[in-house]
Amino acid sequence: xxxxxxxxxxxxxxxxxxxxxxxxxxxxxxxxxxxxxxxxxxxxxxxxxxxxxxxxxxxxxxxxxxxxxxxxxxxxxxxxxxxxxxxxxxxxxxxxxxxxxxxxxxxxxxxxxxxxxxxxxxxxxxxxxxxxxxxxxxxxxxxxxxxxxxxxxxxxxxxxxxxxxxxxxxxxxxxxxxxxxxxxxxxxxxxxxxxxxxxxxxxxxxxxxxxxxxxxxxxxxxxxxxxxxxxxxxxxxxxxxxxxxxxxxxxxxxxxxxxxxxxxxxxxxxxxxxxxxxxxxxxxxxxxxxxxxxxxxxxxxxxxxxxxxxxxxxxxxxxxxxxxxxxxxxxxxxxxxxxxxxxxxxxxxxxxxxxxxxxxxxxxxxxxxxxxxxxxxxxxxxxxxxxxxxxxxxxxxxxxxxxxxxxxxxxxxxxxxxxxxxxxxxxxxxxxxxxxxxxxxxxxx
Amino acid sequence: xxxxxxxxxxxxxxxxxxxxxxxxxxxxxxxxxxxxxxxxxxxxxxxxxxxxxxxxxxxxxxxxxxxxxxxxxxxxxxxxxxxxxxxxxxxxxxxxxxxxxxxxxxxxxxxxxxxxxxxxxxxxxxxxxxxxxxxxxxxxxxxxxxxxxxxxxxxxxxxxxxxxxxxxxxxxxxxxxxxxxxxxxxxxxxxxxxxxxxxxxxxxxxxxxxxxxxxxxxxxxxxxxxxxxxxxxxxxxxxxxxxxxxxxxxxxxxxxxxxxxxxxxxxxxxxxxxxxxxxxxxxxxxxxxxxxxxxxxxxxxxxxxxxxxxxxxxxxxxxxxxxxxxxxxxxxxxxxxxxxxxxxxxxxxxxxxxxxxxxxxxxxxxxxxxxxxxxxxxxxxxxxxxxxxxxxxxxxxxxxxxxxxxxxxxxxxxxxxxxxxxxxxxxxxxxxxx
Numbered sequence: 016x017x018x019x020x021x022x023x024x025x026x027x028x029x030x031x032x033x034x035x036x037x038x039x040x041x042x043x044x045x046x047x048x049x050x051x052x053x054x055x056x057x058x059x060x061x062x063x064x065x066x067x068x069x070x071x072x073x074x075x076x077x078x079x080x081x082x083x084x085x086x087x088x089x090x091x092x093x094x095x096x097x098x099x100x101x102x103x104x105x106x107x108x109x110x111x112x113x114x115x116x117x118x119x120x121x122x123x124x125x126x127x128x129x130x131x132x133x134x135x136x137x138x139x140x141x142x143x144x145x146x147x148x149x150x151x152x153x154x155x156x157x158x159x160x161x162x163x164x165x166x167x168x169x170x171x172x173x174x175x176x177x178x179x180x181x182x183x184x185x186x187x188x189x190x191x192x193x194x195x196x197x198x199x200x201x202x203x204x205x206x207x208x209x210x211x212x213x214x215x216x217x218x219x220x221x222x223x224x225x226x227x228x229x230x231x232x233x234x235x236x237x238x239x240x241x242x243x244x245x246x247x248x249x250x251x252x253x254x255x256x257x258x259x260x261x262x263x264x265x266x267x268x269x270x271x272x273x274x275x276x277x278x279x280x281x282x283x284x285x286x287x288x289x290x291x292x293x294x295x296x297x298x299x300x301x302x303x304x305x306x307x308x309x310x311x312x313x314x315x316x317x318x319x320x321x322x323x324x325x326x327x328x329x330x331x332x333x334x335x336x337x338x339x340x341x342x343x344x345x346x347x348x349x350x351x352x353x354x355x356x357x358x359x360x361x362x363x364x365x366x367x368x369x370x371x372x373x374x375x376x377x378x379x380x381x382x383x384x385x386x387x388x389x390x391x392x393x394x395x396x397x398x399x400x401x402x403x404x405x406x407x408x409x410x411x412x413x414x415x416x417x418x419x420x421x422x423x424x425x426x427x428x429x430x431x432x433x434x435x436x437x438x439x440x441x442x443x444x445x446x447x448x449x450x451x452x453x454x455x456x457x458x459x460x
Numbered sequence: 461x462x463x464x465x466x467x468x469x470x471x472x473x474x475x476x477x478x479x480x481x482x483x484x485x486x487x488x489x490x491x492x493x494x495x496x497x498x499x500x501x502x503x504x505x506x507x508x509x510x511x512x513x514x515x516x517x518x519x520x521x522x523x524x525x526x527x528x529x530x531x532x533x534x535x536x537x538x539x540x541x542x543x544x545x546x547x548x549x550x551x552x553x554x555x556x557x558x559x560x561x562x563x564x565x566x567x568x569x570x571x572x573x574x575x576x577x578x579x580x581x582x583x584x585x586x587x588x589x590x591x592x593x594x595x596x597x598x599x600x601x602x603x604x605x606x607x608x609x610x611x612x613x614x615x616x617x618x619x620x621x622x623x624x625x626x627x628x629x630x631x632x633x634x635x636x637x638x639x640x641x642x643x644x645x646x647x648x649x650x651x652x653x654x655x656x657x658x659x660x661x662x663x664x665x666x667x668x669x670x671x672x673x674x675x676x677x678x679x680x681x682x683x684x685x686x687x688x689x690x691x692x693x694x695x696x697x698x699x700x701x702x703x704x705x706x707x708x709x710x711x712x713x714x715x716x717x718x719x720x721x722x723x724x725x726x727x728x729x730x731x732x733x734x735x736x737x738x739x740x741x742x743x744x745x746x747x748x749x750x751x752x753x754x755x756x757x758x759x760x761x762x763x764x765x766x767x768x769x770x771x772x773x774x775x776x777x778x779x780x781x782x783x784x785x786x787x788x789x790x791x792x793x794x795x796x797x798x799x800x801x802x803x804x805x806x807x808x809x810x811x812x813x814x815x816x817x818x819x820x821x822x823x824x825x826x827x828x829x830x831x832x833x834x835x836x837x838x839x840x841x842x843x844x845x846x847x848x849x850x851x852x853x854x855x856x857x858x859x860x861x862x863x864x865x866x867x868x869x870x871x872x873x874x875x876x877x878x879x880x881x882x883x884x885x886x887x888x889x890x891x892x893x894x
Contacts, residue, residue: 049530053529055528061809061810063831065831120808120809
């Protein structure tokens with residue numbers, strides 16, 4: 016391969032083989048045994064701890080840290096998994112700076128929270144390395160539940176339902192389960208094939224049949240699913256991508272950031288992945304950050320992330336933003352795309368500066384252009400397709416209580432449903448809670 | 461810099477920091493290095509009688525208690541007295557003392573409990589040039605099984621008898637080292653004084669098992685599947701040692717008897733505390749074993765700075781300064797009333813004060829839904845536990861209620877000094893309540 020970062024256009028192999036390895040290595044490697052002891056000792060074991068309140072799955076964090084500190088990481092892992100069976104991936108991808116670690120009293124005291132995520136990873140890794148599943152399945156109930164979507168919400172629901180003794184059919188439109196964990200999160204956050212390993216481990220509860228490659232609305236209808244099952248849980252995620260609504264959006268090499276990340280996650284060899292010399296990412300959430308950083312790590316010479324509102328309004332946390340800038344991503348705020356230029360393929364993007372006014376975002380007359388071989392759109396995703404006959408609100412499946420939809424016997428959770436942030440941990444909580452509600456529904460009568 | 465020169469029972473040293481009789485003082489090589497590092501004195505590791513020396517175990521000699529970052533909090537040992545030939549030790553002592561005339565060099569001794577043995581060893585050490593002797597009546601393991609060490613130190617009559625022999629057969633200043641493995645530390649100190657001791661030193665190590673191996677089911681340190689109790693020392697034992705020093709310093713029977721303070725001295729501050737409670741100097745072992753001889757330099761600069769701040773011209777100004785304030789419970793002022801108060805600007809809302817007070821004390825802290833913690837003065841008994849468990853320094857403080865103010869808990873006006881001896885609830889009250 017003779018390409019370099021300066022090679023024009025969209026080409027693979029801009030870096031050396033070692034550089035790919037280094038760039039996509041585990042972003043927060045496991046703590047060693049002594050680091051764990053020191054980190055765990057910093058927990059104050061707060062009363063009614065703010066970190067627990069801040070966790071969507073309400074893991075008893077002080078308890079699991081104390082269990083780690085006293086040399087029982089597997090007991091700690093059971094404390095974690097009893098609340099959140101996806102505690103392993105959450106330890107890697109949660110924006111803890113806005114959740115548990117943001118609420119840690121040591122953040123208030125000294126700006127250095129207890130390293131909750133890394134401690135959680137230590138506990139969950141320890142237990143998962145034993146390849147033992149920590150829970151046993153209740154006696155079979157004979158009830159059958161279809162879970163649509165094997166992402167975080169679906170996995171959490173499927174596991175809890177199976178644990179309660181129900182037979183679960185877990186469907187997913189893609190060739191593999193895992194959802195965003197497998198297809199939608201930066202590679203360096205889930206190094207070592209963790210998403211699939213976690214999926215296999217989770218299935219160890221028994222009673223879950225995974226059927227990949229089956230899409231609701233394409234291969235199956237909701238009515239068919241209902242007919243064959245006692246209950247249905249929808250954890251569909253968001254399949255559609257918002258349009259830029261800028262002139263020239265249909266030019267070649269203007270892609271959803273989610274497509275770029277998915278291809279990257281599934282690539283057997285990162286050196287074969289083509290990447291532009293000049294890449295522009297439009298959006299301000301975590302998908303935008305993950306796309307921009309990974310574009311840089313693949314060898315793009317310049318990566319610019321442009322967000323239409325202020326830095327403070329970005330969906331990505333300041334930690335994520337800092338991570339991007341440390342990796343050489345330039346962040347421009349308060350600018351919106353107005354035109355994509357180029358004959359056939361995009362070569363430039365024109366932006367107008369913006370100003371937030373009461374009436375909404377206002378485009379100012381001042382504009383600028385950025386060179387772009389590739390443009391990744393990351394300005395939000397949409398529910399697509401909407402399952403037939405189901406009520407929606409705000410573009411998502413409308414729910415009441417723990418995920419009950421407008422259709423009796425059908426529940427929903429995760430990004431496809433109303434309420435909560437679009438986070439793995441929120442999806443895990445919603446899946447779990449819907450499963451408990453389904454369980455009561457199935458057994459209560 | 462304040463002058464740290466100390467004269468203890470006539471023995472002069474450039475500072476009050478001596479190394480205790482222990483592994484660090486077992487041979488010339490170490491002691492020379494210690495003196496080079498700045499130690500004011502050394503108590504040479506205990507010598508035994510002429511003849512084949514004792515032997516030590518060949519497995520681990522130490523057990524340890526660690527803090528989370530492997531900070532050494534306490535060490536337990538099962539090492540015996542010196543296992544090197546007597547004549548080697550004597551030759552080395554003489555050689556070191558010749559080169560370090562300004563430093564204190566004391567020889568620790570432990571021989572069988574008969575007058576001839578003591579007379580013999582005292583005769584043998586006479587021409588070493590050492591400044592004094594310390595009688596090891598404290599070692600709690602091994603030697604005690606042979607009728608020496610703490611086996612003597614636990615019987616005040618033996619202490620008196622042996623001390624008397626030592627004073628009879630030697631003109632050297634004599635320090636009696638006491639074991640804490642006894643119910644009332646004043647008794648052996650009184651016995652030492654009766655026997656003519658010039659000083660006591662304390663504490664020796666505390667009988668202990670540091671931990672139990674939960675796979676092999678044996679105490680640590682474990683020797684081939686078995687363990688035995690050892691002597692505990694280091695920062696963990698300091699509070700016990702401070703109390704014993706204070707008891708001797710304030711007891712009428714032993715008041716004025718010079719004390720060499722030992723037990724977990726790790727910093728200049730520890731040393732100053734021992735000295736304030738009556739110790740004329742201190743002896744150190746665990747801190748040196750943990751950090752090396754250089755730690756003495758912090759002790760020297762720290763104590764010197766402290767004395768400068770206080771305007772003390774010599775260590776004598778510090779020694780015993782806190783003794784008058786050590787009293788019996790019955791004399792504590794029951795009208796001294798304080799209330800905890802929480803500085804909301806410093807509070808980090810961990811809720812530890814609340815958990816401690818609500819679960820284990822007097823339900824005197826209120827917690828609001830927004831995690832604001834406040835003291836209920838009407839319930840607060842001023843136990844101090846909230847302050848103790850608070851992770852933020854000075855966030856919780858105790859406010860003294862001035863005389864004339866009403867204590868919301870009792871509804872009574874705060875008045876002047878009154879203690880239990882005159883309290884109406886005391887059946888032994890010496891006088892009626894005011």
